[in-house]
Amino acid sequence: MTATLSRAVGPPRMRRKAPSRRVLLLVLPMVVVFAAGFAVPLYFVVRFSLEHFDAAGGQPWGFTFDQFRTIFTTPLYGNLILRTLGLALATTVISALIGYPLALAITRGPRRLRAPLTAVVTIPLLTSVVVKTFGWQVLLSTDGLLQRTFDAVGLSSVKLINTSTGVVIGLVHTYFPFMVISLVAALAALDRRTEEAAAALGSPPGQVFRRVTFPQSLDGLAAGSALTFVISMSALITPQMLGGGKVSTIVTVIYQQATTAQNWPLASALGVVLLIITFLILSLQTLAVRRATRG
């Protein structure tokens, strides 16, 4: 509110005093960095995705949709995209299931638990994904604590390391904080008086939650889900370390094609596909929120 107000009222007066050359000077360092490290690299990804494989590296630039044709006509890549979306969907759903209670505990639980629970969410967010995933590797391995526990309770058919199950466990652990942060923001912004009114009018707690709290937190849930989905879809370290080469996703294939196979055009085309899916999901979420607030 204050931000929009000062944006609408304050600056125009100041704009007259300062020439826009000063603005250009202020933004110049960041613009230079982003031109070299952002615009040019993205251009290369798009450019290489329209290239023949044999032309990679130094030959005259060609132009072809071959890479995209390969991706969309080979079942191998179709399955790869489906598997990637499936892993991201599973990660998002489980993150919502464990993130919601945690967000409730942070916003509605006892005050003294708020700081420790927030720290519990923040610490993994700021611990290197390599370290976290290494911890999971030890836990999930064939003679690891978790796999032995599974074996002991008769779930020995469930294998954890080098499987999709293990990868989803690692992905949930790495990315659920994004879900919690969105939900905490939504639950904290929610007008508590609506809950109190429902309770005062005799609704039991369960009903207050179902009819009042939950519907009002849907925006936060949608935002958290979209974010968790696109970020877990783009994970590289987790499927690489917990999948052991047996669980490939769009991203692990991009990595292999770019480094080991040196097939830059195919890697780029897969990168463009990933970008488009990311963009679609984020726009869908923005659209949904906009429609909800308008209606």
Next chain:
Amino acid sequence: MRPAGEAGRRVRAGSVVFWVVIAVIVVFILAPLAVAIGSSVTATGYLTFPPQGFTLKWFAAAANDPKFLDALWTSLELGVATTVISVLAGVLASYAIVRRPGVFTGTLEQVLLSPILLPAVVLGLGILFALSLSGWLGTFPGGLLAHVIIASPFVTRSVLAGLRRLDSALEEASRSLGAGAARTFCRIVLPSLRGAILGGAVFAFVISFDEAVVTLFLTGSGFTTLPITIFTYVQYSNNPTIAAVSTVIVVVSAVLVGLVTRGGAQDER
């Protein structure tokens, strides 16, 4: 307001179940970190959890391994350089964006924040192309460029928020009392932004220090970071030294985050 009778019992049972679920989730969150730290003191020659016996020799082994020391040093240098550049360039750009709103600065804000949502793998791929075509692949400056792109949005976001909370009347007062633009910026704006800059800076450092995805595309014989060294090491070795290295990383990140959250809490007071 105490719930009575059967409904009350149901509520209390419900809340017990709720807190058990929370406890299980907390264990799930902390488990891999506990494992990484716990298995660093095992007396066995291979990684295992719970640890068997107690020894600190893996920390000594890590401290004496030039591979880890060099990587740690590179990661620290990279983190500091990334933070300095992100803060300097980020504060200037944010100031222009907030105080001179327009189509150009509005678009610029979107672009400067977009690496947060862009798939890191696409960025890594593009920077790999750009650096290898220009001959900078596997060098420190090349890695630095990538890290500034990844980390600076967090500085920019934090400083933008700080600036938008700041009352521009303060600056106008300073200007009308005869202070120049530069003097107003240094004496009024920067001190008021201390918290936002510090928060963004620590975040940028931690992001850079932990970054693995984009860096994985860019490492070469002459340039590798600590997370990448760990990533490569665990692919072929089951040696507890890696747990000792991981413990150091967890402690460094936790201390930094603790410092900031404490500073933030003091700011709010």
